[in-house]
Amino acid sequence: MTARHPKRQRLQRWLDTGGPRRVSNHIEQCVHCQEVLDELSALDEGLVADLQAATTPPADLRERTHGGVDVRLRNEAAFGSFLDLFTIGWDFTRAILDPELTDGDEPHDDDATADHIDGGAR
Amino acid sequence: MSPRPPTDGRDGPNPDDLRAVVDRHAAAVYRVARSIVHDPALADDVVQETMLKAWRSSPVEPGEEIPRAWLLKVARNTAISLLRTRREDLHGPDTLPEGPGGVSTTRTVEGRAQLDELLDMLQHLDEDARALIVLKEVDGLSYDEIASTLDLPLPTVKTRLFRARKALKDQMKEWQ
Incomplete structure (x- = not known):
């Protein structure tokens, strides 16, 4: 089977107009x-060279980027250090103000605590 | 977790890798940025932001070469994002200043002023067309790399590039 293609003039017209759809589909x-x-x-x-020249970055781009x-x-x-300070301050304030945190989540065993502090002297 | 100071290097990416990425890719990233944003200062921001993203989120192991298409895709997305953030116009034809004509497709442009005219003509193209021209004709990417950079199917890249070239030539004819 011989493949059929649009003629060059037809392809040139496609460049000009982007159509018709049948040609677009074939080209794809x-x-x-x-x-x-x-x-x-x-x-x-010449035009490619001009495009390259026109879009040439500033000579000091690398230095500026390194500095930036x-x-x-x-x-x-x-800023991270500042946030860390804020976080520490917030945790401290929360620990003072929050009774649950102050008292702890676990119920105290006062006798056991006392035993520990006495060091078994009793 | 706090960002790491540039000279730390005890954990995370190596600062030397950042310098290497800048040295190797800054120019290409800048050109992609300028194809999207008009303001050179904003293009500088895009380059710096892109380099930091590439350094922190590189898809390859430390010391390996970062894929150019991936990097330019990051640059493009960063430029579009910064542009939206700063609400800068996309510099469509209506916002461009009128410029003197006199450039032909076969003549080498001489002088900075005429190169600026060429840049203006490029700015008259839509964003995709500008990106395609810059990536293919200036940065010399392959069609596959462009497809990856722009997230477009290969045939679409080709057909849009052909039309973009034609549009640029038409722009130049209008300025004669």
Whole structure:
């Protein structure tokens, strides 16, 4: 069976219009036509060079990025330390204010405690 | 858990790996960022944020090369996310300044001003088209890598790139 493909002019029209759907569907599945379109749509070398030049990052990008990430990490670490302090303070306050935490969850055995403190002297 | 200071290195990722990722990929990440955000300062933020994400959440073992497509995907998502956060416009055609014409597809552009015109033309394309042009023509990614970066099927990447190239050429014709 011979595969049928749109002519180059038809593919060029598809580039212009994006249609019709029948051609679009064929292109999606046809490696041969994709290769033709790759060739038809290719940007010339001068334009590619210009695109590369136009999108060239600033010369000091690496240095700026190194500096920027260092600052971010230090800020995060400082903020984390602050949060840790807050958490410790909150836990302490909660321990003071919460009677259950103050008394403990387990019921006290006062006699046993006393025995322990006496060290068996009785 | 508190974030680790940059010079700690006792647990978590190695700071040397972060430097290596920056040295190797900062330029490509910056270009992807600039294809989405117009503001160079915001593009800087995208690069820094992407590098930290890559350093902390790399899909490969420490010391192994981070896949470029994965990194550029992170960069793209980060740029879009930052853009939304800062409510910056996507710089559609209506928001772009009018610029002088005079650039042809066959002429080498000379001078920074004309390169800026070319950037403006690129900004006239939709976001996907810009990303495709930058990833393929500037960063030189393969179709497979682009498909992975943009989360698109391979044939869709190809057909959209062909149309994106055509759209860019049309932009240039309009400016002659």
